[in-house]
Amino acid sequence: MDRNKILIIQTAFLGDAILTLPMIQELSKKNPSAKIDVISIPSTAEIFKSSPYINDVIVLDKRGRQKSLFNLLRFVLFIRKQNYIKIYSPHRSMRSSLIVFFSNVKETFGFENSALSFVYKNVIPYETGLHEVARNLRLIGLENEKDDWKIKPEISIRKDGVKKIDSVLIKTAGKKIIAVAPGSVWQTKKYPFEYYIKVIEYILYKNFFVVLIGGTEDKELCDSLACNNENINSLAGKLSIVESIELLKRCSLIICNDSAPTHMGMIADIPILTIYCSTVPGFGFYPYNERSDFISFDDLNCKPCGIHGHKKCPVKTFDCGYKLSVKTVCEHIEKLLT
Numbered sequence: 001m002d003r004n005k006i007l008i009i010q011t012a013f014l015g016d017a018i019l020t021l022p023m024i025q026e027l028s029k030k031n032p033s034a035k036i037d038v039i040s041i042p043s044t045a046e047i048f049k050s051s052p053y054i055n056d057v058i059v060l061d062k063r064g065r066q067k068s069l070f071n072l073l074r075f076v077l078f079i080r081k082q083n084y085i086k087i088y089s090p091h092r093s094m095r096s097s098l099i100v101f102f103s104n105v106k107e108t109f110g111f112e113n114s115a116l117s118f119v120y121k122n123v124i125p126y127e128t129g130l131h132e133v134a135r136n137l138r139l140i141g142l143e144n145e146k147d148d149w150k151i152k153p154e155i156s157i158r159k160d161g162v163k164k165i166d167s168v169l170i171k172t173a174g175k176k177i178i179a180v181a182p183g184s185v186w187q188t189k190k191y192p193f194e195y196y197i198k199v200i201e202y203i204l205y206k207n208f209f210v211v212l213i214g215g216t217e218d219k220e221l222c223d224s225l226a227c228n229n230e231n232i233n234s235l236a237g238k239l240s241i242v243e244s245i246e247l248l249k250r251c252s253l254i255i256c257n258d259s260a261p262t263h264m265g266m267i268a269d270i271p272i273l274t275i276y277c278s279t280v281p282g283f284g285f286y287p288y289n290e291r292s293d294f295i296s297f298d299d300l301n302c303k304p305c306g307i308h309g310h311k312k313c314p315v316k317t318f319d320c321g322y323k324l325s326v327k328t329v330c331e332h333i334e335k336l337l338t
Helices: 014-018 021-030 042-049 069-080 094-102 132-139 159-172 193-205 216-226 241-248 260-268 326-337
Strands: 005-009 035-040 056-059 086-089 107-111 122-124 177-181 209-212 232-234 253-257 272-276 293-296
Touching: 005 021, 005 094, 014 042, 014 260, 021 035, 021 132, 035 042, 042 056, 042 241, 069 094, 086 094, 094 107, 107 132, 159 209, 159 232, 159 241, 177 193, 177 260, 193 209, 193 216, 193 326, 209 216, 216 232, 241 260, 253 260, 253 326, 260 272, 272 326, 293 326
Parallel strands: 005 035, 005 086, 035 056, 086 107, 107 122, 177 209, 177 253, 209 232, 253 272, 272 293
Antiparallel strands: none
């Protein structure tokens, strides 16, 4: 048996996956001889495979291959055979807890608000006033003081990915670049389309080139914002996650919603302006690197209406988006560019 195998369970969306990286990095430093494996979903496997601190990525296709209880049990049997000595699960779902319960691992760590939290040998308080990175660090026993928790997530990119971005950026003709990521899984997290048009007009007026990024699900939105303008390039659905991060390294700023591109900008370590609509920075998912900022219109009785957002505004006004003026957003852009 390998006495130094550690398993991390993180089967949430991309943003949560990225915010798990600092915890893994610190865990590796605490256990330099350990082999750290991660259970992820298919869409986030790329980010974990790009971490130099991770030994192996085990993909759990919870909406496909392992959706049924029978196949989930087969998956758990596979995990049991890996002989892990510890499991840390920042993910709090029932499926993650079931994997822990049937894993036959004695040293397990999870948050108190996890589903079936009783299955964990060590239950850690989930402190709502902290950033998610700081909460995850407490899962591995690090009580960070002041700003010590502000650890940059790290990944590596292959040379062919760098060359691809080099070729993409030929179109910019030497102009400085600002990235805009207008999409989100949740509709109530999206700053209004017509407002993004005005924001992009302001960026073009400042003589920057605009690149629009996102997944394949954001392609229609980004293509509509591009409007065949020669100073705008819509790359939604054309780049991998890691390639998008490499692109961001070449940008002066990224403007995005409360969504994964915020955390991709953290890896790239560039200025970030995160626009909050239905959610709030206090949930603990704001950008924390130097020269980043966030903006939120909070003078509303209905806000926040949920930690994840909604498909439609529950009160049918979407004031959290519409009352956050373009003028205010552009003032924050100007501040970050000076």
